[in-house]
Amino acid sequence: MIPEIGHFALVLAFCSSLLLAGVPALGYALGHHTLLASANRFALLQMALVTVSFVCLAAAFLRDDFSVSIVALQSNTQLPAHYKFTALWGGHEGSLLLWVLILAGWTAAVALTGKHIPIAVKAVVLSTMGAVSVGFLSFMLFTSNPFERELIATPADGQDLNPLLQDPGMVIHPPMLYFGYVGFSVAFAFAIAALVRGRLDASWARWARPWTNIAWAFLTVGITLGSWWAYYELGWGGWWFWDPVENASFMPWLVGAALVHSLAVTEKRGAFKNWTLLLAIFAFSLSLLGTFLVRSGVLTSVHSFAADPTRGLYILGFLFIVIGGSLTLYALRAPESAFRPTFAKISRESLLLANNILLVCAALVVLLGTLFPLIMDYLDLGKYSVGPPYFNAMFVPLACGLALLTGLGMFSQWKRTRDLKTLVREPLVLALITALVLPFAWGEWQWLASLGLFFGLWLIFASVRSVVHQTRNAATRLSGLKRLKLSYLGMICAHIGFGVAVMGVTVVSLYSSERDLRMAAGDALDVGSYRVEFRGTAPVTGPNYAGTQGDIRLLRGGREVAQLLPEKRRYHARGDQIMTEAGIDAGFLRDMYVALGEPLGDSAWAVRVHYKPLVRWIWLGGALVALGALLAVMDKRYRLQRLQEEV
Structure with a gap:
């Protein structure tokens, strides 16, 4: 009976997502206040129904109800209770339900917060997220029903959860990853709302920025946990393998990092508006692409879910609708304007633009290496394998340039930067000297080690120098630190984390x-x-x-x-x-x-x-980056309940 309740709740959730997608959109078209206000109620109703469905499936796992097909395939009577619960997202259907639950959670969070966001904007945002929910809920109901029964040949004990997944990392890694993946839907929805309304000012960036930071922080934690989990669980002693499914989460992270920085420029200076909209679309699109790669059956990976081609075709079609529809709207509504920079060549804007270009190029490098074997195989041009040599040769130089620009960016000012040489001289020289000497600590000097350590130390020393510069006029350093904004401290924390991770990657790669x-x-x-x-x-x-x-x-x-x-x-x-x-x-x-x-x-x-x-240091760096993003969200300017904008 419990599975039937869960399935019925899922059907009702699908109906509520249809209402969420349609009714507020109609209200916006008609200018009808009551229809616009219904968005909040439909969002909360959808969340409640998906939660009921999730709880029912969890109960089926904990009660060893092997008449439910995925319980029989993913669980066993001897499995410890906490692994029975996490087995829920150990397979395709259950993980998709977790995805939908998190999407409903993000939608409900937007509905419950942002009281000062204009009702028309909020309605379009929630309607867009409802349309995304329609896609995923219909995918579940028509091709991947988690409550499908097998009453004729019900096993006595179950097949058991994949031993790779019987680990504490399974409890937290997938949810964190999904929180990041799905969180980009909020920035995507705000971008669509800006395009629909035809108002591409800084207001949408101010509303979307904290949500994007939170999503990017979750994705950072998820990727970091995944690296740590692979290290100790697989028995290979490695921490990153350029596996296609690892790449599937890394690509939206790279574009998400570009989006975080671009939103800052759009909010502060009103620049990069069109570019920021594109990044919001691409970040969520790459999250959907990751879903396709993992669940379509086109990849062979220890992380992927076996799936039949029907599922892959559905996701591919949904992907085309989302990307094609949003880019078509962008082409129709984004203003046509020649690029007329209002800032100097050496300024915070120019450095952030260069930072964005490198991040997007890095994402394209990973995308090409991931999809190239699939494209060649589909065209019957042979079997190809793209491995670490390609990724290291193409990605590492971009990462080095990114580290250099990130350090310079901390000393830059809006519109025009002065005294840059004076500010960077000390951390640059100190990083160079330390990097030349430090490799001897591991017994053998290598120029690659010095190069990698230089970029990591440069980021750390530049961050410290930036804090010293910001507190130079305070009576004491402590009083100066107390006056620093949380958004600034978050930036410093994230950049130090980047430097720590670069040092860890360099040393473990060369001296293991x-x-x-x-x-x-x-x-x-x-x-x-x-x-x-x-x-x-x-x-x-x-x-x-x-x-x-x-x-x-x-x-x-x-x-x-x-x-x-x-x-x-x-x-x-x-x-x-x-x-x-x-x-x-x-x-x-x-x-x-x-x-x-x-x-x-x-x-x-x-x-x-x-x-x-x-x-x-690799995982410490990842934790510091995520902490930095969360600190920025805690800044009083970005607290969701205080965001205000004129209608």
């Missing part, structure tokens, strides 16, 4: 070491400055798996510094699928990473030992 060892109980080998002792193995049993756990001791200077317990697990319900769980001694300056390979006979095992310097 890996040893593949044959070890039996009692064996000990030296790996760098550490001694690795293998004490043997022991059986280990979990709720739905059995395996072998290694006991490895890490010593330095004759003193034991860590006990590492890597595992080899065999999941029974998944056809004895084998998974590797790494043992990691985590540190601020380095990780020691140990994974069990295959048994080699005579009680010996293949053991892989990695030394990963500064790898944690």
Whole structure:
């Protein structure tokens, strides 16, 4: 009975999304206040109904209702309760319901906040988001029903959740990623509202900016968690693989970063209006493209969902409608004007424009590398594979230029920048000297290491120098810091995070070491400055798996510094699928990473030992970037409830 209630609630949610998409739009066309005001009620109704549907599906998973097809495919009676809940979004249909729930949540949040936004603007925004909901809800109901029953051949125990997904990262990574993906729909809706109304002033940018920052922060957290999860869960010791599905989330992040900066120019100076509108359209469009890539079945990836071609065609059609419709509206309503800059060549506007161009170029590089094999295969021109060599060769130079411009941008002023050379001299020289010396800390000087460290240190030192400059007239540095705006502190935090991440990527890429060892109980080998002792193995049993756990001791200077317990697990319900769980001694300056390979006979095992310097700095940098975006939202100028604009 509970699945039927959930399905019925989903049908009603679809009806409410149709009303949300249509009634306020009609009210805008007729100038009817009551119809415009109905948008809030329909948005909240849609949220309530989707929540009921989600709760019903969660109950089906927690109650082991294997008559529901996706419960039988994604869960098992032996699965721990928290994984039974997260198994809800472990497959195609359930993850799509989570997507729709988050979309309904963003829509309801817009409805409940922004009381000073003109009712006509808000109605068009909510109507646009309702139209997006119509697309996804119809996709669920007609091709991907999460409540589909299998009453004839109901299994007794269920197939079980993919072992890769039986991890704490599964609890938070997908929701964070989806919050970011779907959050760009708000900026998209504000852009559409601006085009529909024909008012491309700074007001829409002021309304859209905090929502965009929040969405971009969530996407940053999601990508960072995904990198960390892959690092410790897959047993490879890597943190980024340029996997097509990783790229699917990275592309909207890059365009979203450009949008965050472009919105600042549009709000502050009224410039880049058309460009900012395009970025808002493209950021959400790339989020939809990611959905198509993950769910269409065209990609082979550990992250993707198996899906039949019908689903892929539906999403592709929806993608064309959204992108084609929004670009057509843009072509019809965006003003035609020659570009007449009102700022100097060296100004904050020009540097942000260059920043935008590099970010969009980086997104295009990733898009080309992701889609090229698919296009060539579709045209019957052969099988191609685009891997890290292409992405590193094309992306890294753009990232270096971006880091350089980001540092310069912190010292720039609107319209015209003065004394730039004086302000950048100290951080530039300090970063250069430190970068030339620092690689010796890892035993060997490499020019690539110095180059990467220079850009990371430049961002950090430039950020500190900017704060010193901003507080130069205060009685004390502390009193000066207290007067700084949260939006400025957010910018500084994000740029420092970017620098920290650049340093982490540089050092771990160039100074990591890996040893593949044959070890039996009692064996000990030296790996760098550490001694690795293998004490043997022991059986280990979990709720739905059995395996072998290694006991490895890490010593330095004759003193034991860590006990590492890597595992080899065999999941029974998944056809004895084998998974590797790494043992990691985590540190601020380095990780020691140990994974069990295959048994080699005579009680010996293949053991892989990695030394990963500064790898944690990558995720620390991501966390600081996300924190910076959230700090900017907390600035009193961008608090949603205080946004005001004349009708």
